[in-house]
Amino acid sequence: MGRVSDAKERLMAAVSELFWTGSYDSTTVDQICQRAGVQKGSFYHFFACKATLAEAALNEEWATYRPRLDAIFSASVAPLERIRQHCEFSLKEQADLRERHGCVLGCPLCTLGTEVSTQEKGLQKKIQEIMAHGVQYLETAIRDAHAAGEIHAPDAKAKAKLIHAYHLGLLTQARIQDSLAILEDLPKTTFELLGADFPRRHKKK
Amino acid sequence: MGRVSDAKERLMAAVSELFWTGSYDSTTVDQICQRAGVQKGSFYHFFACKATLAEAALNEEWATYRPRLDAIFSASVAPLERIRQHCEFSLKEQADLRERHGCVLGCPLCTLGTEVSTQEKGLQKKIQEIMAHGVQYLETAIRDAHAAGEIHAPDAKAKAKLIHAYHLGLLTQARIQDSLAILEDLPKTTFELLGADFPRRHKKK
DNA sequence: AGTGAACTAGACTAATTGGTCAACTATTTT
DNA sequence: AAAATAGTTGACCAATTAGTCTAGTTCACT
Numbered sequence: 001m002g003r004v005s006d007a008k009e010r011l012m013a014a015v016s017e018l019f020w021t022g023s024y025d026s027t028t029v030d031q032i033c034q035r036a037g038v039q040k041g042s043f044y045h046f047f048a049c050k051a052t053l054a055e056a057a058l059n060e061e062w063a064t065y066r067p068r069l070d071a072i073f074s075a076s077v078a079p080l081e082r083i084r085q086h087c088e089f090s091l092k093e094q095a096d097l098r099e100r101h102g103c104v105l106g107c108p109l110c111t112l113g114t115e116v117s118t119q120e121k122g123l124q125k126k127i128q129e130i131m132a133h134g135v136q137y138l139e140t141a142i143r144d145a146h147a148a149g150e151i152h153a154p155d156a157k158a159k160a161k162l163i164h165a166y167h168l169g170l171l172t173q174a175r176i177q178d179s180l181a182i183l184e185d186l187p188k189t190t191f192e193l194l195g196a197d198f199p200r201r202h203k204k205k
Numbered sequence: 206m207g208r209v210s211d212a213k214e215r216l217m218a219a220v221s222e223l224f225w226t227g228s229y230d231s232t233t234v235d236q237i238c239q240r241a242g243v244q245k246g247s248f249y250h251f252f253a254c255k256a257t258l259a260e261a262a263l264n265e266e267w268a269t270y271r272p273r274l275d276a277i278f279s280a281s282v283a284p285l286e287r288i289r290q291h292c293e294f295s296l297k298e299q300a301d302l303r304e305r306h307g308c309v310l311g312c313p314l315c316t317l318g319t320e321v322s323t324q325e326k327g328l329q330k331k332i333q334e335i336m337a338h339g340v341q342y343l344e345t346a347i348r349d350a351h352a353a354g355e356i357h358a359p360d361a362k363a364k365a366k367l368i369h370a371y372h373l374g375l376l377t378q379a380r381i382q383d384s385l386a387i388l389e390d391l392p393k394t395t396f397e398l399l400g401a402d403f404p405r406r407h408k409k410k
Numbered sequence: 411a412g413t414g415a416a417c418t419a420g421a422c423t424a425a426t427t428g429g430t431c432a433a434c435t436a437t438t439t440t
Numbered sequence: 441a442a443a444a445t446a447g448t449t450g451a452c453c454a455a456t457t458a459g460t461c462t463a464g465t466t467c468a469c470t
Contacts, residue, residue: 002416003467023320025230029458039419044459046417103323113381114319115228118308128382161387162371162394169374176318177333182366189367193398207446208436234428244449249429251447 008046010036012057019054020108021101024115051120054112058123061108062130073137079145080196083138087187090167094180106175109134110168135164142194151196163193213251215241217262224259225313226306229320256325259317263328266313267335278342284350285401288343292392295372299385311380314339315373340369347399356401368398 014036018027029050033043047053072089073082097105105111113127139160146153153159167186174183219241223232234255238248252258277294278287302310310316318332344365351358358364372391379388 002414003418003465005417005466007417021323023228023230023324025228025320026324028456030456040459041420041461042418049458105323106319110377110381111319114311114316114377115230117381117383118226118310119228119231124381124383131378131381158390158394161390162398165374165378166367166371167374168377169370169372172315172319172373172377173336173370176315176322176329176336178322178329182370185363185366189363193367206438207444208438208448210447212447233426235426245429246431246449247447254428 005042007036007038007042008056009060011038011043011046011053012060015050015053015057016061016108019057019112020105021103024050024054024112024120051123054116054120054123055126058112058126058130062133066133069134069137073141075144078150079141079148080150080191080194082141083145083190083194084187086137087190090171091180091183091186094171094174094183098180103178104174104180106171107168110172111175114172135160138164145194145196151194153194159194163190166190166193210247212241212243212247213261214265216243216248216251216258217265220255220258220262221266221313224262224317225310226308229255229259229317229325256328259321259325259328260331263317263331263335267338271338274339274342278346280349283355284346284353285355285396285399287346288350288395288399289392291342292395295376296385296388296391299376299379299388303385308383309379309385312373312376315377316380319377340365343369350399350401356399358399364399368395371395371398 011032015027015032018032018035027050029040029043032050032053033040043053047056068089069086072085077085094104094106109127109131113124113131117124117127139156142151142153142159142163143156145151146156166189170183170186174180216237220232220237223237223240232255234245234248237255237258238245248258252261273294274291277290282290299309299311314332314336318329318336322329322332344361347356347358347364347368348361350356351361371394375388375391379385
């Protein structure tokens with residue numbers, strides 16, 4: 001079967017980082033190759049163009065991100081606790097990224113999606129697809145919390161959409177302001193939106 | 206004083222549109238010149254580089270956008286009515302843009318800001334500045350509504366931040382999904398966040 | 411050991427890029 | 441009318457770009 005290689009994986013990792021820390025259009029094929037330690041010929045051996053690589057990288061990212069979300073939103077965890085953990089997870093991730101890259105990066109799907117959605121329809125679709133999963137986790141948790149009488153949210157879908165939009169907005173602002181400060185409100189405000197007390201006590205409203 | 210020209214204005218108009226319908230990095234100087242009907246030499250006569258032009262264009266855009274916001278958020282209009290009008294205005298603007306350009310464009314500041322903030326610090330600062338004005342309008346209206354007893358919002362700043370983040374999130378999603386559908390919730394949900402009845406009646410909560 | 415498939419190397423091309431420049435034109439001021 | 445100012449033109453340049461291509465290398469499987 002010929003030689004094996006992890007160049008494909010290295011390219012996907014490189015591109016994810018470069019798109020996130022910079023932008024899609026400002027990232028060149030040469031740059032990607034250099035970061036991945038891969039030659040041009042290998043790049044085009046694996047991928048037809050930058051957009052193809054981007055799509056593969058999105059699939060890869062989602063594949064590693066999904067189990068983390070599955071754990072956070074595990075049905076074995078109390079519904080509101082899932083949401084609280086997700087908020088803390090986002091916060092921590094942004095703080096880590098800032099540590100590592102020197103600036104706040106926000107949501108990678110939003111960043112990429114905002115930039116490419118008018119130009120790269122294939123990528124746009126993939127991003128929409130992954131984002132839709134994100135709301136689904138929230139919706140399920142909210143429905144469970146409502147069923148358990150922990151919050152009053154008869155329209156779980158609407159509430160999930162609201163909270164999701166709010167989260168995206170905050171992350172976008174965090175990137176634009178290059179500041180974690182605005183994210184501090186996230187857990188508390190999310191719980192206010194849910195109509196629940198914050199730190200722990202989940203009583204019927 | 207030598208000959209006069211509106212090339213500067215044409216360049217600013219061209220660049221605003223190109224950044225919004227496409228992206229900052231994918232828009233080339235040649236493209237900008239072509240769209241503006243201006244030669245390269247003239248471009249560099251007026252602006253040092255793309256970033257400089259972008260900054261000038263942002264100032265220009267804000268200068269024409271500000272009076273519209275001033276009118277919508279006029280103190281002579283009932284506070285909640287200001288917010289309602291602003292929601293309707295956003296909706297209508299997005300619908301118009303879609304009509305004109307064939308796709309949903311979202312918020313120009315977010316689109317540009319998300320893309321350039323890790324790379325063009327000058328632009329980033331300007332975008333932050335203009336965005337801050339946006340929240341201020343909301344905050345004032347909310348404070349007024351609270352003072353008038355129309356809503357219960359003792360922390361107007363926090364409420365404004367929440368609603369602003371929600372709006373940005375929705376607009377971002379509208380662009381990424383290339384759909385106006387998600388924006389339909391905007392007015393109703395905004396009023397829910399305010400704790401007020403929607404269409405008209407403003408009673409003490 | 412040998413074959414063929416999978417992968418790598420990197421020089422090459424053609425197009426596009428941002429940016430310069432010097433000659434030119436139009437307008438106002440003196 | 442002359443001179444100074446403001447704006448225009450488009451050829452030109454060096455650098456960078458995406459993408460190609462051929463000759464190689466490495467490996468799994470016989």
